Amino acid sequence: MAVEVFKTNVSTRRYANKLLNHIHKTFSRYSANFDLDDCDNILRIQCSQGTISSKTLITFLKDLGCYAEALPD
DSSP, X not given: OEEXXXXXXXXXXXXXXXXHHHHHHHOTTEEEEEXXXXXXXXXXXXXXXXXXXXXXXXXXXXXXXXXXXXXXX
């Protein structure tokens, strides 16, 4: 299972839920969740099959008005 963790600028649950809906519709193999209690407003992406394209996801989120930065392992 592939897992990627991103630092984001998402600060509200409402915005996070909107982004999660877009992620799940666009990337059907991804399971995503936000940890807004973390100081980095973490977005975790899991993929049970294949890999996660961090660059594609960052660009996708940017187009939705969200800043995201992949965190090192």
